[in-house]
Amino acid sequence: SDAEVDDGGADVRCEDAAAWLAEYEPPESVSDAKAGTLDKLRAGGKEPLRPRVRFFDRNATDEAFEALIEAVDGEKRVFEGHVDAFDLTRSEAESLAREIEIDHGGFGFRQPSSIYHRFMTGLTGGKMSSSVPASHISLLDDPDEGYEKVRAATTGGRDTAAEQRELGGEADECPVYELYAYLLAGDDDELTKEVYSECVNGERLCGGCKEQAAELMREFLEDHQEKRAEAEALLDDLDIDLDSDRRGTGGEH
Template identity: 75%
Template sequence: MTGHEHDASMDESDGVERTDGGTAGGTDDVALDPWGSSTVEDYRKLFEEFGIESFDDVLDSVSQPHYLMRRGVIFGHREYERVLEGMADHNAAVLSGFMPTGDPHIGHKLVFDEIIWHQRHGADAFSLIADLEAHSARGLDWDEIETHARDYILSLLALGFDPEAGELYRQSENREVQDLAFELGIETNLSELQAIYGFDGETDVSHMQSVVTQMADILYPQLEEPRPTVIPVGPDQDPHVRLARDLAARMRTFKVTEAYASFETDESNRELLGAVYEQLDGEDEAVVRCEAAAEFVAEQYSAPELESSLRAAGKEPLRHRVRFLDRNADEETFTALIDAIDGEKRVYEGHIDAFDLGRTDAHELAREIEVEHGGYGFYPPSSIYHRFMTGLTGGKMSSSIPASHISLLDDPQTGYEKVKSATTGGRDTAEKQRELGGEADDCPVYELYAYLLADDDDDLATTVYEECVTGERLCGDCKEQAAVLMREFLNDHQEKREEVEPLLDSLDIGL
């Protein structure tokens, strides 16, 4: 399979095959670079071009949603419904990793909070230090990595991560991740990495290895048992998520689809055949034959390949069935699946058709047989997406521009002064501000309230916004309030870091 092809993953809740918006590389209209400085001017484009779904669609299903969810900071998802169902059954996981290239800052706190919220709501939580990636993709030496890794873990613990109920690890120390990365590498090729990440002849092998290691990280929570897993990310990391979903599907022993005749079709023709079946079935009591369906397709649609397949099938009845396609099954596993299917079935060289089995039960059965015979049974990883924080100086928040961000290690007074110096969405004069109102939607200081400083107080975030856009609130007073809150937050956070520091020695992670 080349990088320009896409192996669709299966939504096992409704049996609909999802292609996640094309190849893992996406389109050129919105560039998403996991190692660059991606920004997204219009988040709505991501819904259209990359298959990301609006988080508003699932918000009502979330019990006690985090304020980042309520305020639209978490704006999109992929198959998050499955994770919500898993958390309700205490059978779900959350994972995110941190590349230790600098101090943890308030942008990283978004992801820390998302991990901790999922842990407190029933998901097994995994957090990792991507030290191999930092060394290979960013060229950091190991001494720098050691220092930054320690700081990331301390902030995560200080914010409430429970290390006894979760797992912290480093890529370089986790042999299971490295072994899984080796297996995933068998299913990944150079042309695919070139298409997704723009790798070329100058890209070193270690950088390529770091990609499959990240894929192993994403699937690691499912090694002991398959379960829905969510990866909280910024949209620039979506190429990683889509590649991981593809690899999860390629590692499966069986693929489950719907079918209507003994021959196999591509996805578009399968959908068309389903529509034809719905139109012809029930018109009268006679059995619908494939040759009759071919005539119908010839009259109503332009689908020569499907028409030809139907004619070749002749008088075979057109019947709905669930199909198990052999992806990686050995003879013993294939036979075990045949024996496990109850009711009417047909066995072919590369697939099995079951006529009395629903889609959800078919997926569960395929996974059960796969795991019993040594397979992984991976669920395609789900994901949620948060907006980028605007830098305090405008533009993207960047670790390499100290004035653009507030480090979680900044002296509290330094944090106060950075906020006081921040760019705002205010007007040129106080008179214009009172007359026209401020532009809170384009204000880095308002973002500080919404993303961090208001914490769980939605009333405060709403008041700041409404007073700004109506002209009641002026930027000087607003920044003063935000600066004081920032100083208090940093002081409190750093005290908690000191409190949890003794925990580091008890963690099973080398620092």
């Protein structure tokens, strides 16, 4: 009979993985990566396939890259243009690379990060638009105008006060609640929670809620514009010219 071979402890080599991948049909979403991965695996030949961290010398000076190679602890393999480390975690590798970079005159910037934005709903219920003044509040709006815009805003309230008390409002669909959450409450998280809770539990009606928000908006604009005027006066004292030679829309300065 055929002998069974237990190769569970044997290294899987790059060429073995390449042979397997060549026969594998990946999902369409990642199929474009197959060819490049195959090339890398075939180039690895009999190299064991195991986790590693790879350092590239794309932006490093020769001196800095040599120092990095010297600083890598544990097993490592040095190639032209990169070095593979087998005993470092990714975070340890990033920290080491940053340390070497700083030691050799670099800035040690962290890897770029992504940021995500949630657009506020416009006061009229759709998106904010500069062509629809009622949908947004400008920092240069007259405070009384800001007050009136909030008073006229769409809400997540029910059709009648009775329904609001019975069913509660829909704060998650309310532009006025967003004003509290993102601006008007400032650092007072308790106010935001209070407005939300009272709304969804039917304890807060839209008229009073908008009046409170409108007053806070007026106060915010008054305070902001006062500080803006103070800053402009300071710039005048410093003789700083903010005029730009860049042309705006329609060729106007």
